[in-house]
Amino acid sequence: MRKAASLLFAGGLAFLLAVLVAKLPFGETPMVLGKQVLAQGAEQTGTANLVTSVVVGYRAYDTLGELSILFTAALALGLVLGKRNAAAPRDPDAGLVLRASADLLLPLLLVVGFYIILHGHLTPGGGFQGGVIVAAALFIPILARPSRGLDHGVLVWLESLAGALFILIGLAALFQDGAFLEPLLGKGELGRLLSGGTLPLLYLLVGVKVGAELTGLLVNLADAEAVE
Amino acid sequence: MNGAALLVALPLLTAFLTPSIGRVSATAARLLGPLVLIYCIWLVAGLWGASLPVSIAIGGFAPPLGINLYLDPLALLFALAVYVLILLAWPWTEGTPGQAALLMLLAGSTAALALSGDLFNIFVFYELMSAASFGLIIVRGERAAHLATLRYLVLSGLGTVLFLLGVALVYFHTGTLNLAQLAQMAPDKLAGAQGLAAFVLILLGVGVKAELFPVNGWVPEVYAAAPRWLSGLLAGLVSKLAVLVLLRILVLVFDSEQAQAVLLVLGLAGFVTGELAAWWARDFVRMLSFSSIGQLGLVFVGFGIGGAAGVMAGIAVALHHMLAKPALFYLAESWGGSLERLQGEARRAPLAAALFVLLALSLVGVPPLPGFWAKLLVVMGLGAKGSALAWATLAGILLITVVEAAYLFRLVGRFYSEGEPAHAAPRLHGWDFTRALLLGGALVAAAFWIVPLGHWLEGASQLAADVPRYITTVLGQGGAP
Amino acid sequence: MPIPLDTLFFAGALGLVAIGVVGMLASRHLFRVLLCLGLAEAGGNLLLVLSGYRWDSVAPILTGDLPVGVSMVDPVPQALVLTSIVIGVGMEALAVALLIRIRRAYGTLDGHALLARLREDLDERLGVAPDRSEDLPKGHAPFPAPAAKEQEVNP
Structure with a gap:
């Protein structure tokens, strides 16, 4: 009975959406905001990747909210799962092949991750994408050597610092009679690494914060079995 | 600035x-x-x-x-x-x-x-509000709090999906996200069935936090499992902010007869189910949670009236609830539990009992308390609207108010009745009582200054319902239609 | 008969949402409910990113060698989807942590059984359970959970 009702509800929702979607102007959307971003984005923000100019330029305030959500999730997850029991036995280390590959992967992944973060304003990628790769780079050695564990203190400081700096850069503009999160510094030459003013800096902070938070999330979840 | x-x-x-x-x-x-x-x-x-x-x-x-x-x-x-x-x-x-x-x-x-x-900014911060409230519920909770939060999280996730679909529909048709620009384009681009569907999707998404009728199953579970002060915060504050953004979206973007009808129906359904469930509740906290669903239903009915009068009615009920419900939840710090424990409570805690009577009278809507004026605004607005649906809603509200009065006064009667319960409620913590008293005092003050407050609220509501003013304020004179 | 491309995309987005919602409503196991929520979110994100697509357009990155007359797709929905994906990740992680705690406390993840246990627990906490113990409730935590119930939990 309950299942039949559920199916009916979901079927109704799907039908409604199908009818609605059939009339959507696919491929010919009005693009009211989009056209303006395409026309003025490079000039106003100085980034070649216009998605980045939206993420940390026009909608940097959304990105701040997004960072806060990830921060909240990481914080709440840590509080729910609790501290790792120091006496709990850790898994044994992996074999030589895995350990050696992990050691090999760590620097490579870090380089790739930071490359993607730092070139977020020029090529596809950015703080979120690169931050995830950095988190993977830090987590793989932990998987290979569970006995070592990880210092949560450093991660907490990194998170705090990166988040606070993001807001402080935003506030710096405010104190120079600008608006909150207004891009500062010169725009530079379009397409160069050092261009786009403070936008790449903000994206770097996003990357560090996302990397630290995701690492913390993964380590907390991996330790979940060993909580007292 | x-x-x-x-x-x-x-x-x-x-x-x-x-x-x-x-x-x-x-x-x-x-x-x-x-x-x-x-x-x-x-x-x-x-x-x-x-x-x-x-x-x-x-x-x-x-x-x-x-x-x-x-x-x-x-x-x-x-x-x-x-x-x-x-x-x-x-x-x-x-x-x-x-x-x-x-x-x-x-x-x-x-x-x-x-x-x-x-x-979209509303979407992001709405999600942040959700995440922060989940975290607060579970931070010191027992296993029941964890489970209630997970069920809340899943429902809220479903709401997120619906909200996203609604935003996608809006973006497909208008290509913008700014509320002022949407207000400018809405009569042209979002008038038909597509706009209504987008509104219902967004309404159901935001409605999860606002305790809207079909998506409020989490309310009694979470309020029962969370610490009382937090339940007061969720019922008094978090739901109200969801209500405020819903008001903005309704007035600016989806201001149509059909959207108002949807709100009237869902609001009335919430009021009826909430107050009836509160009448059945056997303990103090569940009674408060269900009454909160009912009061928020009344807020949506107010918005369903439409125009500045509707905004004023809805906001008045919301503001009244924002003072009364946290105060009641502070009292629940010690009174939480079976209603039978409160037999003869007025002898043991006369001041707290008197405060409860005041809050209950205001919730039911006895003049001259603010709750009366808020409910009067809703009733008069519905009468002025005059459609068949509005009259039906009006009848439903008056009828169910009797139920609301019945369960609240039944409890008041129990407070002042003879006899000792087997296990009396513990004494109220001084600070909890002070906080409840502060909020109750604000309610009494509002009753004294109801005329200037009413004028102020009328002006604020007219400003909020003034769409052309909103558009020119945000987009400048060039944005004028 | 060739199927238009846009139909395929829309069918993908809506299909994901439908599968997700049906799965959430029909599954008993809470972890599956969570997976289905992820699917439905993916569908919503897909629909959102589709709202920026333009025929014959390229990615919105200025490289300097854009042929004349070629336009770019709308960058705004791409940024929005990035945001909403990250939000989804945070929520899912929190939900998984809760699942771990629930599994440990109740010994099961079956939705129906858990709902019944939740009602019992809440009745107990609110002092209206049928077998209320005679302990006097006190102060800020009026109804401590009886010790007997905690022990029947499976490790």
Whole structure:
């Protein structure tokens, strides 16, 4: 009975959406905001990747909210799962092949991750994408050597610092009679690494914060079995 | 003027720093939050005198390209309520740094919702508000709190999906997210069935937090499992901010007869089911949770009236509930539990019982308390609307108000009756009582100054319902239709 | 008969939402409910990013060698989807942590059984359970859970 009702509800929702979607102007959307971003984005923000100019330029305030959500999730997850029991036995280390590959992967992944973060304003990628790769780079050695564990203190400081700096850069503009999160510094030459003013800096902070938070999330979840 | 961004930025900054500070000194972490909240209250007071309404572009990018904050008396009032209520609920003695950080995140996100002028920005901070409230419920909870939160999270996730679909539909048709520009385009692009569907999707998405009728199954579970002060905060504050953004979206973007009819039906359904369930409840906390669903149903009925009168009616009920419900939840700190324990409570705690009587009278709507005026606005608005649906809703509300009165006065009768229960409720903690008394005092003060308050609210509601003014404020004179 | 491309995209987005919602409503196991929520979110994100697509357009990155007359797709929905994906990740992680705690406390993840246990627990906490113990409730935590119930939990 309950299942039949559920199916009916979901079927109704799907039908409604199908009818609605059939009339959507696919491929010919009005693009009211989009056209303006395409026309003025490079000039106003100085980034070649216009998605980045939206993420940390026009909608940097959304990105701040997004960072806060990830921060909240990481914080709440840590509080729910609790501290790792120091006496709990850790898994044994992996074999030589895995350990050696992990050691090999760590620097490579870090380089790739930071490359993607730092070139977020020029090529596809950015703080979120690169931050995830950095988190993977830090987590793989932990998987290979569970006995070592990880210092949560450093991660907490990194998170705090990166988040606070993001807001402080935003506030710096405010104190120079600008608006909150207004891009500062010169725009530079379009397409160069050092261009786009403070936008790449903000994206770097996003990357560090996302990397630290995701690492913390993964380590907390991996330790979940060993909580007292 | 740009300093209004501090209202959001400062609480978030504090939240980011609190866990690290907490590692050094837990006391400092606990005291930092209230200081920032007081500073924010001072900031709001400073903004109050400025010429309102005003729009502030974040990042210096003029709307609609950038995100803007929209400050009008209503937005500032709700922002003020955020800081005051969170300051009042602050866990001075037992709070951990994690809890302090989560409360500051809640403050930042709710303030951002009060001020936001962008559809997707509302989505982001709405999610932040959800995440912060999940964290607060589970931070010290037992297993029941964990389970109730998970069920809440899943329902809220479903709401997120619907909200996203609604935003996608809107973006497909208009290509913009700024509320002012949407208001400009809505009569043209979002008038038909597509617009109504987008509205219903967004309504159901935001409705999860606003305790809207079909998506409020979480309310009794979560309020029962969470600490009482937090239930008061969720019922009194978080739901109200969801209501405020819903009001903005309704008035600016989806202002149609059909949308109002949807709100009338869902609001009435919420009022009827909530009050009936409250009548059946056998314990104090569930009674309060169900009554909260009912009161929010009344808010939606108010919005369903439409126009400035509808805004005023809905906001009046919401503001009244914002004072009354947290006060009741503070009383529930010791009265939570079976209603039978409260037999003859008026002899043991005469002051608290008197306060409860005051709050109950106001909730039912006995003149001259503010609750009466709020309900009167709804009833008069429905009468003035005059459609068959409005009359039916009016009849339903009057009928169910009798039920509301029945269960509240039944409890009042129990307070003043003879006989001792087997296990009396414990004595009320002094600070909890003080907090309830402060909110009750505000209610009495509102009853005394009801005329100037009514005038002020009328002006604020007219401003909020004035769509052309909103558009010119945000987009400048060039945006005028 | 060739199927238009846009139909395929829309069918993908809506299909994901439908599968997700049906799965959430029909599954008993809470972890499956969570997976289905992820699917539905993916569908919503897909629909959102589709709202920026333009025929014959390229990615919105200025490289300097854009042929004349070629336009770019709308960058705004891409940024929005990035945001909403990250939000989804945070929520899912929190939900998984809750699942771990629930599994440990109740010994099961079956939705129906858990709902019944939740009602019992809440009745107990609110002091209206049928077999209320005679302990006097006190102070801020009026109804401590009886010790007997905690022990029947499976490790």
